[in-house]
Amino acid sequence: xxxxxxxxxxxxxxxxxxxxxxxxxxxxxxxxxxxxxxxxxxxxxxxxxxxxxxxxxxxxxxxxxxxxxxxxxxxxxxxxxxxxxxxxxxxxxxxxxxxxxxxxxxxxxxxxxxxxxxxxxxxxxxxxxxxxxxxxxxxxxxxxxxxxxxxxxxxxxxxxxxxxxxxxxxxxxxxxxxxxxxxxxxxxxxxxxxxxxxxxxxxxxxxxxxxxxxxxxxxxxxxxxxxxxxxxxxxxxxxxxxxxxxxxxxxxxxxxxxxxxxxxxxxxxxxxxxxxxxxxxxxxxxxxxxxxxxxxxxxxxxxxxxxxxxxxxxxxxxxxxxxxxxxxxxxxxxxxxxxxxxxxxxxxxxxxxxxxxxxxxxxxxxxxxxxxxxxxxxxxxxxxxxxxxxxxxxxxxxxxxxxxxxxxxxxxxxxxxxxxxxxxxxxxxxxxxxxxxxxxxxxxxxxxxxxxxxxxxxxxxxxxxxxxxxxxxxxxxxxxxxxxxxxxxxxxxxxxxxxxxxxxxxxxxxxxxxxxxxxxxxxxxxxxxx
Numbered sequence: 001x002x003x004x005x006x007x008x009x010x011x012x013x014x015x016x017x018x019x020x021x022x023x024x025x026x027x028x029x030x031x032x033x034x035x036x037x038x039x040x041x042x043x044x045x046x047x048x049x050x051x052x053x054x055x056x057x058x059x060x061x062x063x064x065x066x067x068x069x070x071x072x073x074x075x076x077x078x079x080x081x082x083x084x085x086x087x088x089x090x091x092x093x094x095x096x097x098x099x100x101x102x103x104x105x106x107x108x109x110x111x112x113x114x115x116x117x118x119x120x121x122x123x124x125x126x127x128x129x130x131x132x133x134x135x136x137x138x139x140x141x142x143x144x145x146x147x148x149x150x151x152x153x154x155x156x157x158x159x160x161x162x163x164x165x166x167x168x169x170x171x172x173x174x175x176x177x178x179x180x181x182x183x184x185x186x187x188x189x190x191x192x193x194x195x196x197x198x199x200x201x202x203x204x205x206x207x208x209x210x211x212x213x214x215x216x217x218x219x220x221x222x223x224x225x226x227x228x229x230x231x232x233x234x235x236x237x238x239x240x241x242x243x244x245x246x247x248x249x250x251x252x253x254x255x256x257x258x259x260x261x262x263x264x265x266x267x268x269x270x271x272x273x274x275x276x277x278x279x280x281x282x283x284x285x286x287x288x289x290x291x292x293x294x295x296x297x298x299x300x301x302x303x304x305x306x307x308x309x310x311x312x313x314x315x316x317x318x319x320x321x322x323x324x325x326x327x328x329x330x331x332x333x334x335x336x337x338x339x340x341x342x343x344x345x346x347x348x349x350x351x352x353x354x355x356x357x358x359x360x361x362x363x364x365x366x367x368x369x370x371x372x373x374x375x376x377x378x379x380x381x382x383x384x385x386x387x388x389x390x391x392x393x394x395x396x397x398x399x400x401x402x403x404x405x406x407x408x409x410x411x412x413x414x415x416x417x418x419x420x421x422x423x424x425x426x427x428x429x430x431x432x433x434x435x436x437x438x439x440x441x442x443x444x445x446x447x448x449x450x451x452x453x454x455x456x457x458x459x460x461x462x463x464x465x466x467x468x469x470x471x472x473x474x475x476x477x478x479x480x481x482x483x484x485x486x487x488x489x490x491x492x493x494x495x496x497x498x499x500x501x502x503x504x505x506x507x508x509x510x511x512x513x514x515x516x517x518x519x520x521x522x523x524x525x526x527x528x529x530x
Contacts, residue, residue: 069241076234083230091227098126117152124156129196129221130228132156133262147468163199165189168216175301183299185209197221197265202309205296210308212296215268217303222266229259265373268305272297274349274372275307281347282339289335290367310368312360316501320361327365330503336367337495338515344383344488352376354491356498378488382408386488393496394507398425409479420477427469466493 102123105111111122124131135156138145169180169187180187185206191199192213198221201214236255264270272295279292293307300306313320315336321329336359343350351358353374360368378386388404391397398421405424406415467489474481499506506514 076237087223088227091224095127098123101126115152117149120149121152121156124153127228128224129218130225130232130262132196133265134232134258137258137261147472150468151465162191162194163216163218167219168199168201171216171219172214172304175304176299182206184212184214187214203306205299211311212299212306213293213309215305215307217266217268222263225262225266229255229262233259267302268300269302271305271372272300274375277348278343278351278369278372281343285342285346287339287342289365290339290369291362292369292372310360310362310370312362312368314356315359315361315367315498316356318502321502324361325363325365327361330506332361332365332367333498333502333506334513336498338513339367339369340491340495341515344378345380349375349377352488352491354494356494376488382482382485382488386485386492389489390492393428393492396425396428398422398428401428405474405481406479408485409474409481413478415478420473420479423473423477424470427466427473 102111102119105122106113106119111118113119121135124135135153138149139153139156141150168189168191173180176183183206184203186204188202191201193200196218198215198217201216203212203214204210205212233252233255236252240252275292275295281287282290282292291310293310296306296308313324315321315333318329321327321332325332336354340351340354351369351372351374353371354369358369358371360370362368385404385408389401389408392399392401392404399417401424402415402417402421406417406420470489471481
């Protein structure tokens with residue numbers, strides 16, 4: 001059953017547009033366990049190159065294995081060159097130009113040569129969509145990458161020039177097989193938002209007059225991603241061949257998973273499947289207080305995603321919530337919290353990027369979940385450990401927190417609880433003072449006047465630093481967390497901050513209105529997709 005909300009803003013692909021409309025990542029999700037059995041609809045995923053990333057001559061003895069791998073790598077390089085053709089040559093020239101530009105930035109003092117993470121981030125931003133996405137993966141993976149890189153890549157800018165409307169029109173008409181004006185009564189030539197992979201346009205459907213948001217894949221993005229990711233997968237295998245210790249770090253497997261994830265992002269049918277899975281969960285669970293944007297499948301394709309616009313206000317803007325709806329802000333928050341908790345185990349995939357821009361409070365008091373570009377799956381045991389972690393976070397019981405994290409992580413030997421608990425107390429007591437950031441937004445009223453709104457938001461950089469510090473403390477105490485934990489932790493911390501903003505008296509553990517148990521999992525996937 002398709003669930004609807006008031007016409008309004010749907011998520012897009014990476015940047016903010018007016019009125020809080022978010023253009024975030026593309027389809028099927030991205031951040032998390034990366035062993036990836038995928039996002040909804042993604043089990044087998046596009047693997048050509050990702051599968052190759054992990055196979056290399058298993059079982060052959062010493063020298064024979066090395067010789068065989070070297071020959072295989074040489075053969076794959078030849079295939080890459082042949083498949084790349086003229087486009088590969090152009091991409092090589094673009095990469096050289098990007099490297100030269102970053103070198104000039106270093107010489108001008110715009111980027112410090114003493115900071116390799118800053119240099120690498122500048123290079124990634126200039127190399128385009130593939131590397132911007134890779135930078136975002138680094139930023140969301142404190143359990144895999146060094147903290148200085150995780151911190152630096154929080155700044156990775158996901159923005160590229162807007163595609164001219166004539167080209168957007170051509171893509172939409174080609175994919176849908178009809179003229180633009182035969183489907184849309186109005187199609188705004190200026191995008192609501194634009195990011196590296198896609199841009200989003202507001203439109204109105206012909207006949208029904210329904211407001212929609214149309215996400216359009218930027219031209220050439222898929223070819224560039226394939227070229228870049230094939231090269232990255234091959235390079236990872238070469239590095240593992242040259243330095244066997246990297247095999248133990250699963251470098252090629254990580255690159256293979258990133259590759260599969262990114263290629264799904266340029267197939268919008270996957271995001272449509274993610275939304276459908278979430279809607280099916282809402283229907284099966286009988287949840288009436290939450291909604292996802294309806295997808296107009298007749299007007300969608302691999303490169304075009306037409307969704308209803310959900311008009312609402314961000315979950316963190318208390319004054320705007322009171323103006324927009326008669327619903328109690330605390331009840332709205334409970335709605336969002338219980339829906340998300342239930343979806344972690346009860347849905348085929350759960351929303352894994354619940355920052356305030358992706359949770360909208362609609363006029364009728366429902367919560368609109370938008371932008372299903374990042375979704376996840378997690379095992380029941382890991383979620384059980386997360387629940388214990390959340391309980392201990394509320395009570396500041398750091399011994400229990402330490403035990404929960406030890407249960408969740410991989411430890412080479414028995415981990416002493418007391419020292420680990422003291423370290424956790426140190427970082428979380430500091431975190432209690434996380435600064436809330438003030439924001440001001442300006443909206444136009446129906447009579448043409450402008451009205452300013454002041455609200456409180458969540459400092460994402462501070463949350464990211466807390467995640468990094470937690471992973472570092474775990475490693476110092478001999479605990480290696482699974483990749484999905486960093487992603488899940490960030491969502492839990494988002495909700496913790498929302499509680500402080502909207503319902504500071506709410507006792508998550510003891511309030512019978514809060515339901516943390518989720519539901520029976522429809523997935524056995526032991527990872528989160530990122």
